[in-house]
Amino acid sequence: MALLEARRVTKVFGGLVAVSAVDLSVGERTVASLIGPNGAGKTTFFNCLTGLYRPEEGEIRFNGQPMIGLRPDQIVAAGMARTYQNIRLFGSMTVLENILVGQHVRLRSTPLGAIFQTPFTRREEEQAERRARELLAFVGLSGKGDLTARNLPYGDQRLLEVARALGSSPRMLLLDEPAAGMNPRETDGMLRLIRRLRDELEMTILLIEHDMKVVMSISDQVTVLDYGKKIAEGQPAAVRSDPLVIEAYLGSGMLEGHSKLT
Amino acid sequence: MGMLAARHGLRTGALAFVLLTYLTLIGLPGRLADLAMPVLAGVAAIFFWLVLRRNPQLGGIYGSLGGTALWAGLLAGGFYAVLTAFFAGLLANGVRVQLVFDKIVPQNLAALYAVMPGALLSGELSPVGWLRQVGLLGLAGVAAALLVAGERWLRRRELPPLAALRWLPLLLPFVLLAAVIGLGSPAVTFGGNNQGTIRLLLAMLAVGSGIFAARAVRPGGARRVLWALLAAALVGLPFLLDQFQNSVMGIVFIFVMMGLGLNIVVGFAGLLDLGYVAFFAIGAYVYAFLAAPFSSPWLIAQLQGWGLPVSGPLVSFWLALPLTMVAAGLGGLLLGIPVLRLRGDYLAIVTLGFGEIIRLFMLNLAELTNGPRGLLNIAPPTVGGYSLGNPRDIFLLALAGAALIALVANRLDGSRLGRAWVAMREDEDVAQATGIHLVYTKLMAFAIGALFAGLAGQLYAARQTNIFPENFSLFVSIDALSLVIVGGMGSIPGVVLGALALKGLPEVLRGVDEYRIVTFAALLVIMMIVRPQGILPSLRRGRELQEQGGSRADQPSVLETLPDNAGGSPLAQKER
Numbered sequence: 001m002a003l004l005e006a007r008r009v010t011k012v013f014g015g016l017v018a019v020s021a022v023d024l025s026v027g028e029r030t031v032a033s034l035i036g037p038n039g040a041g042k043t044t045f046f047n048c049l050t051g052l053y054r055p056e057e058g059e060i061r062f063n064g065q066p067m068i069g070l071r072p073d074q075i076v077a078a079g080m081a082r083t084y085q086n087i088r089l090f091g092s093m094t095v096l097e098n099i100l101v102g103q104h105v106r107l108r109s110t111p112l113g114a115i116f117q118t119p120f121t122r123r124e125e126e127q128a129e130r131r132a133r134e135l136l137a138f139v140g141l142s143g144k145g146d147l148t149a150r151n152l153p154y155g156d157q158r159l160l161e162v163a164r165a166l167g168s169s170p171r172m173l174l175l176d177e178p179a180a181g182m183n184p185r186e187t188d189g190m191l192r193l194i195r196r197l198r199d200e201l202e203m204t205i206l207l208i209e210h211d212m213k214v215v216m217s218i219s220d221q222v223t224v225l226d227y228g229k230k231i232a233e234g235q236p237a238a239v240r241s242d243p244l245v246i247e248a249y250l251g252s253g254m255l256e257g258h259s260k261l262t
Numbered sequence: 263m264g265m266l267a268a269r270h271g272l273r274t275g276a277l278a279f280v281l282l283t284y285l286t287l288i289g290l291p292g293r294l295a296d297l298a299m300p301v302l303a304g305v306a307a308i309f310f311w312l313v314l315r316r317n318p319q320l321g322g323i324y325g326s327l328g329g330t331a332l333w334a335g336l337l338a339g340g341f342y343a344v345l346t347a348f349f350a351g352l353l354a355n356g357v358r359v360q361l362v363f364d365k366i367v368p369q370n371l372a373a374l375y376a377v378m379p380g381a382l383l384s385g386e387l388s389p390v391g392w393l394r395q396v397g398l399l400g401l402a403g404v405a406a407a408l409l410v411a412g413e414r415w416l417r418r419r420e421l422p423p424l425a426a427l428r429w430l431p432l433l434l435p436f437v438l439l440a441a442v443i444g445l446g447s448p449a450v451t452f453g454g455n456n457q458g459t460i461r462l463l464l465a466m467l468a469v470g471s472g473i474f475a476a477r478a479v480r481p482g483g484a485r486r487v488l489w490a491l492l493a494a495a496l497v498g499l500p501f502l503l504d505q506f507q508n509s510v511m512g513i514v515f516i517f518v519m520m521g522l523g524l525n526i527v528v529g530f531a532g533l534l535d536l537g538y539v540a541f542f543a544i545g546a547y548v549y550a551f552l553a554a555p556f557s558s559p560w561l562i563a564q565l566q567g568w569g570l571p572v573s574g575p576l577v578s579f580w581l582a583l584p585l586t587m588v589a590a591g592l593g594g595l596l597l598g599i600p601v602l603r604l605r606g607d608y609l610a611i612v613t614l615g616f617g618e619i620i621r622l623f624m625l626n627l628a629e630l631t632n633g634p635r636g637l638l639n640i641a642p643p644t645v646g647g648y649s650l651g652n653p654r655d656i657f658l659l660a661l662a663g664a665a666l667i668a669l670v671a672n673r674l675d676g677s678r679l680g681r682a683w684v685a686m687r688e689d690e691d692v693a694q695a696t697g698i699h700l701v702y703t704k705l706m707a708f709a710i711g712a713l714f715a716g717l718a719g720q721l722y723a724a725r726q727t728n729i730f731p732e733n734f735s736l737f738v739s740i741d742a743l744s745l746v747i748v749g750g751m752g753s754i755p756g757v758v759l760g761a762l763a764l765k766g767l768p769e770v771l772r773g774v775d776e777y778r779i780v781t782f783a784a785l786l787v788i789m790m791i792v793r794p795q796g797i798l799p800s801l802r803r804g805r806e807l808q809e810q811g812g813s814r815a816d817q818p819s820v821l822e823t824l825p826d827n828a829g830g831s832p833l834a835q836k837e838r
Contacts, residue, residue, distance in 0.1 A: 051695070052691060052695055071694065071699075072691075072694045072695040073694050073695075073696075073697045073698055073699050073700070076695065076696065076697035077697060081696075081697075082695065084692070088689055088692045090684065090685045090688040090689065090692075090693075091688060092684070092688060092802050093681070093684055093685070093688070093802065097681055100681055101681050101682065101685045101696055101697075101698070102696055102697070104678060104681070104682060104685075104696065104697045104698055107678050109677065109678050111674060111677065111679045111706060113677075114673050114674055114676075114677030114679065114680075115670050115674065117673065121677070125677075125678075140820045141820060148802075153819040153820075154819060155819020155820070156819045156820055158819075159819070159820070164696065165696075168696070168697050182819075186819055189819075
């Protein structure tokens with residue numbers, strides 16, 4: 001039984017079918033990648049999965065539970081957390097506070113508890129802070145907890161987004177172009193982090209990525225979208241040589257050109 | 263130096279001239295009599311100093327620093343001398359300038375030349391008077407330059423005594439308080455009495471500097487001692503002031519209570535509320551219904567129907583507290599639910615309307631609220647038969663209320679809910695996708711903010727004894743919002759400073775009353791230009807600005823420094 005099961009998910013904006021009847025299933029503790037040219041509907045699909053958009057048709061099941069119609073915060077509570085293509089941290093908060101916000105759904109303290117500083121609230125806040133520091137250490141940002149998120153280096157901001165997502169103790173992470181804008185060394189670091197997420201934290205990962213080195217080296221399964229439709233799916237090697245995929249990326253009649261997929 | 267000094271000097275001098283003109287137009291020189299010019303020069307010197315020290319580009323007392331200061335002083339003096347000569351000429355020729363600028367009277371202007379008003383009217387002014395103005399302001403410039411140079415010298419040397427000197431500003435609130443005591447208590451201070459006004463100003467400065475001092479000390483034993491001393495001084499303050507001063511401070515702190523509530527809605531949660539007065543009005547009216555039911559025709563009928571007495575208050579001030587809080591909190595929810603989906607400008611417009619709706623209810627539901635005739639003879643709070651209705655006790659109650667609200671607001675700020683508020687303010691969509699329940703979080707902000715305003719409203723009704731719908735106009739909302747912005751959005755101590763500046767200062771400058779709206783506007787404009795983050799920004803904001811000095815965004819990521827790798831290509835920067 002796959003952890004995430006999406007069936008015939010369709011999202012329409014006016015006359016534009018951004019995502020058209022896409023099926024996707026991601027098994028537990030695997031890394032699945034979603035690729036496709038710009039505008040193929042990858043991020044829209046992500047937004048449907050995480051509840052930011054409500055698909056017009058289709059079914060999304062996570063851990064056997066239907067997800068469509070749930071609010072984004074309920075979906076996070078169910079165990080799906082995500083990062084963003086254009087980093088969207090809470091810029092004025094500290095690094096640590098960002099992760100504490102990530103833990104929001106797992107915390108139980110109430111406003112009254114905070115006002116009267118009940119033992120439960122104090123204990124929970126202490127534990128939350130300790131966990132936040134653990135997560136910081138896991139992504140390699142130890143000692144940067146008190147900096148303002150906005151002032152972190154670009155690559156660190158990406159790491160912090162991952163740590164914030166981990167704050168909600170998800171079973172599945174959705175990473176939207178985690179290596180975008182990174183140099184090769186930073187990309188390698190991100191690759192290692194993704195592997196550790198799967199191996200050490202037993203996380204299931206779905207990622208959107210343009211960097212084929214990342215996609216090909218890490219994915220157990222690759223799904224290709226083009227114009228909102230799924231055009232290919234399978235092992236990385238099989239997808240790479242699929243003529244439909246090459247055509248989607250380079251256009252028909254361009255097969256003799258440089259292959260972008262290497 | 264040359265051009266740089268001339269350019270900076272011209273700008274600084276022109277600004278100082280505007281400041282001096284303003285002080286003259288509000289009639290300050292007349293109050294200072296013969297000391298007018300030296301005091302104005304002192305004000306100018308402080309202004310020059312503040313401007314010059316912000317500009318590290320300017321170097322050397324004999325270089326651009328000294329040049330700028332001298333230019334600024336002489337230009338300000340020159341402009342000022344021309345302006346005063348112009349007014350003096352008009353007055354000497356019998357032109358009634360007073361019709362336009364009501365403080366430009368012989369007495370006021372003569373003070374600038376240190377002559378008698380008669381001499382001014384008969385045109386007996388010597389050029390020495392103007393040269394004195396130019397000279398004094400020139401000296402002010404030189405003094406400011408020396409001050410800046412001295413300051414830099416001390417900083418460069420990092421002398422050990424300087425570290426000890428850091429403690430000196432912490433004494434300021436206590437020095438000011440001592441001055442308040444030293445001035446004694448003049449019998450009547452309402453209106454013109456200078457000493458009483460200065461006393462009020464000193465008291466307000468003491469509170470303001472106390473807030474700065476409280477924030478300046480690092481956590482630890484020293485801070486606890488300082489905080490205890492400051493708290494003791496604050497509690498003692500009402501006993502040092504007279505009726506008028508206490509009543510001003512009372513209203514200031516009622517606005518602090520209100521501002522702290524609005525600060526949660528606007529500062530923490532980022533929901534722009536322009537109708538905040540509604541909750542203040544609900545608090546005041548609910549307490550008025552309970553404490554003065556005999557003012558409301560409908561309530562009289564009801565009470566008589568139940569066979570209850572209608573002559574006195576239904577419940578005491580203290581029993582009414584939870585009721586007004588609940589009523590105001592419900593009002594917050596009532597406003598919150600329909601505006602859940604609105605953001606930014608749309609939210610502002612709807613809340614604006616809500617504030618007006620509540621006021622119009624108060625005005626037109628005459629059966630219940632007695633309409634424009636208002637609710638009268640509202641009972642003051644009592645303790646064991648002793649009435650706490652006098653200004654001193656109201657001030658004490660407002661202090662207690664503000665302290666309590668500040669404590670609650672502070673604890674909420676650092677809590678799970680507080681983080682959710684800030685996250686929501688930063689990015690509503692991401693906050694929700696990170697697991698924050700937006701409906702709950704927004705409604706909590708509206709309800710808690712409203713609850714605080716309700717408390718403030720109850721105390722306000724008790725202070726006023728009689729309340730009318732026009733007490734709760736849009737301007738109260740604007741005042742509250744302005745003080746939050748001036749103090750520093752999201753900053754709890756900032757609210758106190760904002761309230762002192764916006765509600766207290768106009769009372770000190772009673773003579774400025776005609777210019778009050780202009781003063782507010784000018785203050786807001788200047789604030790937003792010079793210090794957009796507010797007088798005392800929240801720690802979060804302050805931290806952000808501090809770090810931006812040496813921005814880290816272009817430093818390598820930790821991903822970069824992981825060991826096993828050989829790819830030596832340069833860091834591919836991507837701007838967001």
